[in-house]
Amino acid sequence: MNKIIPLSKRLIVGADFNPADFGGKSGVRKKVLDFARELAEFKVVIKVNSILRACGYDLIEELHALGLEVMADLKLIDIEQTMSTDAALLLEYKPEMVTAMCSAGPGALWEIQQILGGTTKVMGVSVLTSLDDKLAQIVHGSSLEADVLKFAWIAQLANLPNLVCSSVEAEFLAKLKYLNLEYDTPAIRPLWDVAVGDQNAARVKTPEKAILGGADRVIVSRPITGAKPNSDGKPGSPAAAVEATLREIDGALEKLQEKAA
Numbered sequence: 366m367n368k369i370i371p372l373s374k375r376l377i378v379g380a381d382f383n384p385a386d387f388g389g390k391s392g393v394r395k396k397v398l399d400f401a402r403e404l405a406e407f408k409v410v411i412k413v414n415s416i417l418r419a420c421g422y423d424l425i426e427e428l429h430a431l432g433l434e435v436m437a438d439l440k441l442i443d444i445e446q447t448m449s450t451d452a453a454l455l456l457e458y459k460p461e462m463v464t465a466m467c468s469a470g471p472g473a474l475w476e477i478q479q480i481l482g483g484t485t486k487v488m489g490v491s492v493l494t495s496l497d498d499k500l501a502q503i504v505h506g507s508s509l510e511a512d513v514l515k516f517a518w519i520a521q522l523a524n525l526p527n528l529v530c531s532s533v534e535a536e537f538l539a540k541l542k543y544l545n546l547e548y549d550t551p552a553i554r555p556l557w558d559v560a561v562g563d564q565n566a567a568r569v570k571t572p573e574k575a576i577l578g579g580a581d582r583v584i585v586s587r588p589i590t591g592a593k594p595n596s597d598g599k600p601g602s603p604a605a606a607v608e609a610t611l612r613e614i615d616g617a618l619e620k621l622q623e624k625a626a
Contacts, residue, residue, distance in 0.1 A: 368547065368581055373408040375576070375614050377436050377462075377549065378607065379586030380411050390419045398427060400590065400603060405431045407607050410461065412436040412584060425458040434461040440490055441477065442466035448473040452480035462486045464529060467516035474523035488527040489520035491534065494552040494569075510534065517544055532575035532583075539579025550575050551584040555610045557599055558588040572610055576617035585610055 380397045387396045393416050401411050411433050417424055418439070428435045437460040441451050448469060455463060465477055467489040478487050491513045502508065513534040520528050521544055528546045530538065535548035552569045559571060572583045592599065592606040600606040 370581060371408075372611060372615055372618070374410060374434065375582050375618075376407075376572075376607065376611055377410040377412050377582055377584040378404060378589050379438075379551075379584060380413055381415070381586050381590060390416070394420050394424065397424070398431075401428055401431050401433055403602070403604050404607055405433055407604070407611065408432065408434075409607060409611075410434045410436050410582075412438050412586070414438040414440075422455065422458045425460050429459075436460065436462040436464070436488075438464050440464050440466055442469045443473065445473045445476050449476040449480065452477040456480060456484070459484045462488055462527070464488045464490050466490050467519045467528075471519050471522040474520065474525055478524050482524070482526075486527050487525050488529050488549055489516065489523070489525045491516035491520075491528055491530040494531045510537065513538065517541075517546060520546060529584075532570040532578055532580050535575070535580045536578035547581040548579060549582045549584060550580040551586075553583040553585045553588075555585065555588050555606070555613055557606075557609050572613040573617040573620075576614055577620060583610075583614065 380400050382393045382396050384390060384393050387393045397413065397416055411428055413424060413435065417437055425435050425437060437455065441448055442465065463481065463485050465474055465487060467474065474487070474489060481487055492509060513530050517528050517538055526547060527549055529549045529551065531552050532550040535550050538544055539548060553572055553575055554569055556571045556573065575583050589603050589606040589610065592601065592603045594601050600609045
């Protein structure tokens with residue numbers, strides 16, 4: 366792997382919390398900021414999704430004030446003019462990353478890239494990891510592999526630098542020399558969070574397997590947000606969970622260097 370990405374920036378942590386558990390929107394907002402403070406020393410990227418829509422883009426500035434980079438997981442999709450407006454409104458907040466659905470088409474994605482590309486990585490979302498091959502056939506009319514390849518090509522046509530896809534698809538895309546994309550992979554379960562027989566989803570991998578297979582970054586949410594004090598055999602806090610996950614990623618990078626030597 367020749368891409369120079371700091372170790373901490375290879376981990377994107379999803380700050381996803383249920384309002385029912387934290388007293389509604391204001392409770393989730395406070396939880397996200399407290400969570401971010403706990404992880405600030407690691408300089409990982411914080412992914413915000415639903416709470417960003419609920420609270421507005423000022424949340425990006427608050428996370429930046431804590432010294433953290435932000436992935437605005439908005440999954441933008443609309444006509445070109447609206448996507449252009451979305452990008453213009455987001456521009457002043459300068460998130461390091463923003464997601465947009467590849468199914469919006471190359472024209473709409475191109476508009477976002479033209480406006481935000483100087484300050485923000487625009488990440489094209491291919492196929493949601495909740496879809497299996499059967500559902501992909503129903504929703505998109507083709508196999509998962511064909512879908513992801515199509516959306517990767519759309520992302521490249523729009524000059525996007527990044528594609529969000531499962532680590533399974535990243536493994537075959539990374540071998541295609543005509544694609545010039547970085548791959549960001551959700552559906553990641555760290556080794557310390559995987560019990561025997563626990564990985565029942567075919568598109569779920571550990572950080573090590575994802576990185577060795579061609580992923581550039583991994584996106585981890587519940588294993589970190591849900592890390593409990595004194596969890597038997599597991600990290601006892603979100604900070605400990607991040608530290609353990611970074612060690613897995615670092616181990617994979619060392620294996621890649623050994624292989625390349």
